[in-house]
Amino acid sequence: xxxxxxxxxxxxxxxxxxxxxxxxxxxxxxxxxxxxxxxxxxxxxxxxxxxxxxxxxxxxxxxxxxxxxxxxxxxxxxxxxxxxxxxxxxxxxxxxxxxxxxxxxxxxxxxxxxxxxxxxxxxxxxxxxxxxxxxxxxxxxxxxxxxxxxxxxxxxxxxxxxxxxxxxxxxxxxxxxxxxxxxxxxxxxxxxxxxxxxxxxxxxxxxxxxxxxxxxxxxxxxxxxxxxxxxxxxxxxxxxxxxxxxxxxxxxxxxxxxxxxxxxxxxxxxxxxxxxxxxxxxxxxxxxxxxxxxxxxxxxxxxxxxxxxxxxxxxxxxxxxxxxxxxxxxxxxxxxxxxxxxxxxxxxxxxxxxxxxxxxxxxxx
Amino acid sequence: xxxxxxxxxxxxxxxxxxxxxxxxxxxxxxxxxxxxxxxxxxxxxxxxxxxxxxxxxxxxxxxxxxxxxxxxxxxxxxxxxxxxxxxxxxxxxxxxxxxxxxxxxxxxxxxxxxxxxxxxxxxxxxxxxxxxxxxxxxxxxxxxxxxxxxxxxxxxxxxxxxxxxxxxxxxxxxxxxxxxxxxxxxxxxxxxxxxxxxxxxxxxxxxxxxxxxxxxxxxxxxxxxxxxxxxxxxxxxxxxxxxxxxxxxxxxxxxxxxxxxxxxxxxxxxxxxxxxxxxxxxxxxxxxxxxxxxxxxxxxxxxxxxxxxxxxxxxxxxxxxxxxxxxxxxxxxxxxxxxx
Numbered sequence: 139x140x141x142x143x144x145x146x147x148x149x150x151x152x153x154x155x156x157x158x159x160x161x162x163x164x165x166x167x168x169x170x171x172x173x174x175x176x177x178x179x180x181x182x183x184x185x186x187x188x189x190x191x192x193x194x195x196x197x198x199x200x201x202x203x204x205x206x207x208x209x210x211x212x213x214x215x216x217x218x219x220x221x222x223x224x225x226x227x228x229x230x231x232x233x234x235x236x237x238x239x240x241x242x243x244x245x246x247x248x249x250x251x252x253x254x255x256x257x258x259x260x261x262x263x264x265x266x267x268x269x270x271x272x273x274x275x276x277x278x279x280x281x282x283x284x285x286x287x288x289x290x291x292x293x294x295x296x297x298x299x300x301x302x303x304x305x306x307x308x309x310x311x312x313x314x315x316x317x318x319x320x321x322x323x324x325x326x327x328x329x330x331x332x333x334x335x336x337x338x339x340x341x342x343x344x345x346x347x348x349x350x351x352x353x354x355x356x357x358x359x360x361x362x363x364x365x366x367x368x369x370x371x372x373x374x375x376x377x378x379x380x381x382x383x384x385x386x387x388x389x390x391x392x393x394x395x396x397x398x399x400x401x402x403x404x405x406x407x408x409x410x411x412x413x414x415x416x417x418x419x420x421x422x423x424x425x426x427x428x429x430x431x432x433x434x435x436x437x438x439x440x441x442x443x444x445x446x447x448x449x450x451x452x453x454x455x456x457x458x459x460x461x462x463x464x465x466x467x468x469x470x471x472x473x474x475x476x477x478x479x480x481x482x483x484x485x486x487x488x489x490x491x492x493x494x495x496x497x498x499x500x501x502x503x
Numbered sequence: 504x505x506x507x508x509x510x511x512x513x514x515x516x517x518x519x520x521x522x523x524x525x526x527x528x529x530x531x532x533x534x535x536x537x538x539x540x541x542x543x544x545x546x547x548x549x550x551x552x553x554x555x556x557x558x559x560x561x562x563x564x565x566x567x568x569x570x571x572x573x574x575x576x577x578x579x580x581x582x583x584x585x586x587x588x589x590x591x592x593x594x595x596x597x598x599x600x601x602x603x604x605x606x607x608x609x610x611x612x613x614x615x616x617x618x619x620x621x622x623x624x625x626x627x628x629x630x631x632x633x634x635x636x637x638x639x640x641x642x643x644x645x646x647x648x649x650x651x652x653x654x655x656x657x658x659x660x661x662x663x664x665x666x667x668x669x670x671x672x673x674x675x676x677x678x679x680x681x682x683x684x685x686x687x688x689x690x691x692x693x694x695x696x697x698x699x700x701x702x703x704x705x706x707x708x709x710x711x712x713x714x715x716x717x718x719x720x721x722x723x724x725x726x727x728x729x730x731x732x733x734x735x736x737x738x739x740x741x742x743x744x745x746x747x748x749x750x751x752x753x754x755x756x757x758x759x760x761x762x763x764x765x766x767x768x769x770x771x772x773x774x775x776x777x778x779x780x781x782x783x784x785x786x787x788x789x790x791x792x793x794x795x796x797x798x799x800x801x802x803x804x805x806x807x808x809x810x811x812x813x814x815x816x817x818x819x820x821x822x823x824x825x826x827x828x829x830x831x832x833x834x835x836x837x838x839x840x841x842x843x
Contacts, residue, residue, distance in 0.1 A: 216797060217797035217798045218798060219797060219798035219799055219800045220797050220798070222800060223800070240800075243800065316686060318686075318688060323768065323773030323786075323790075323794045324793070324794040324795065324797065324798065325590075325794065325795045325796075325797060325798025325799055326798055327798075347591065348591035348592070349591065350590055350591045351590075351798040351799075351800070352590040352794070352795050352798065352799070352804075353589070353590060353591050354587070354588060354589035354590070354591065354592075354775070355774065358774070358784075359688055359690055359691075359772040359773070359774065359784050360772060360773025360774055360784065360786075360794070361769075361773070362768050362769055362773070362793075362794060366658070366769060369658045369659070370658070370690065373658070373659065373662060373663050373689070374666070374688065374689065
């Protein structure tokens with residue numbers, strides 16, 4: 139709801155901005171005398187892309203505009219793919235994506251592209267087990283990588299399977315209940331992160347299905363959006379699926395702890411997600427394009443990812459300066475808003491690297 | 504020789520008619536300009552709007568074709584006949600979504616047609632006027648409900664009911680048929696067909712009602728005068744003469760079912776696989792576009808989605824044209840009946 143409200147306000151501002159510049163502020167200026175925006179020349183920054191971090195981004199734009207009334211940021215959460223398309227066509231000033239751009243996409247761009255990591259998000263495995271959730275804490279289900287892979291491949295299809303029982307001796311499973319896989323039907327960054335994880339832990343998955351924003355699923359029911367998947371899970375006993383941590387928290391769905399590379403069962407939370415990013419800090423390439431699924435750290439949660447802003451290396455003067463200032467604010471001051479909305483802030487060591495990267499953006503006079 | 508004569512014919516004929524027409528138009532136009540500048544301006548605006556619509560229609564078709572080109576070139580005629588839909592490998596075949604569209608719409612028409620024709624007949628011929636007015640209004644109100652609301656109702660009410668009661672019962676009694684076998688999910692082809700049936704009922708109903716009302720009273724009176732019972736009168740006079748129009752109404756409903764996106768996407772289970780069972784999840788042409796377009800980054804993937812859009816555009820275009828022809832013909836036949 140807060141996201142929606144912010145979006146309204148953002149679009150309201152941008153409409154007003156246009157109208158102001160057309161009508162010289164004569165007509166609409168009277169309506170918003172209380173807003174400082176009226177007296178300062180405003181710069182409109184347009185962005186488009188990922189839906190996954192949208193709640194946080196709209197909070198950022200809202201807070202940033204309060205501090206810097208001379209900047210109006212208009213962001214359309216049309217999905218990562220659409221964000222990349224619009225960014226490449228240069229119809230927006232910055233893009234946003236959950237998946238870093240591929241090499242093939244980068245070659246399509248005439249200008250050099252920068253990936254700016256903004257925050258980290260986790261994808262969780264949530265489920266509907268009628269008996270289990272009553273008798274134990276909701277998050278007690280433990281899953282190992284091979285079990286996860288076989289469930290989503292459709293080869294492990296009943297909750298009475300001995301491998302699941304062995305992992306969860308304290309849970310009494312129904313004697314005969316089919317596992318119904320629920321997954322996203324719409325192309326999504328969440329799917330990309332999850333299938334990236336599956337490709338890393340299962341060679342069979344990598345060969346048969348692979349990773350992407352939409353894949354050819356071997357099993358299950360597709361729901362549109364996080365709400366579609368959680369709708370199927372809530373109303374189908376025996377269902378299991380993946381959604382964003384933010385969404386699982388706000389809808390109070392139980393989620394599984396997953397065995398990581400070190401062999402520990404880890405629940406998704408801000409600490410374990412940040413630990414995943416830290417585990418990769420030595421391997422982080424200069425352009426920050428890195429998948430951090432299936433990390434090495436003992437306490438790292440295995441299914442999480444960076445989400446990025448996309449900007450060009452060279453920006454036009456006045457607007458470019460404003461964009462750079464905002465990006466710096468987002469990776470530093472902005473990080474404190476992440477936790478409340480269940481996104482993990484960037485590790486401090488990474489923040490310094492990203493800041494240095496932002497500092498290298500060229501401003502063309 | 505034949506060729507030239509054929510080619511000449513249409514050149515000559517339109518020439519004569521068009522000069523005659525423009526002559527007429529010129530006369531009327533000069534008269535208008537003498538009387539009012541505003542009239543001329545208004546006529547211009549109307550012409551612009553009317554031709555704008557046609558331009559818009561063609562440009563949508565062209566846009567779809569243009570975007571679909573990479574897919575048309577890559578898959579050619581295999582596209583509608585193969586059933587792999589793999590965005591990772593960039594291999595696309597539209598058969599499962601075509602199948603899903605046809606089956607879900609067919610279920611919808613199978614349920615909605617008898618229901619809405621029955622209701623329309625009841626409300627025009629049997630029910631007292633007051634009840635008829637209220638009920639007609641309520642049925643037509645169904646069309647005003649946004650499709651996302653239908654979808655939500657489908658997920659939260661219809662699908663659990665189907666999974667817990669309807670599908671097990673069907674499986675028990677008719678499970679020997681391949682349509683009613685297999686695991687019961689609730690969401691799936693059957694749920695999509697039922698939702699569509701409810702959504703197209705107001706369309707089929709209100710056009711059938713108009714067609715029934717257009718049947719001349721003299722026909723009904725004649726049947727009654729010959730000693731027909733009320734049911735026989737409906738059969739002989741109304742249903743028979745309204746046949747064409749009702750058929751058109753059904754096809755118009757079908758057209759809506761083919762293109763419906765949101766509600767279907769929410770309840771069909773979105774799996775691009777062909778299964779004989781109606782309990783199994785499926786995917787329609789409209790829903791695969793709605794699902795994948797926003798995040799499609801590969802050029803071929805986008806093109807394949809556009810090609811499905813193009814196919815859907817043509818199918819609904821043809822279906823709707825057919826329907827309108829039938830409805831118009833039906834109404835004309837009846838009004839001729841009235842005159843004689």
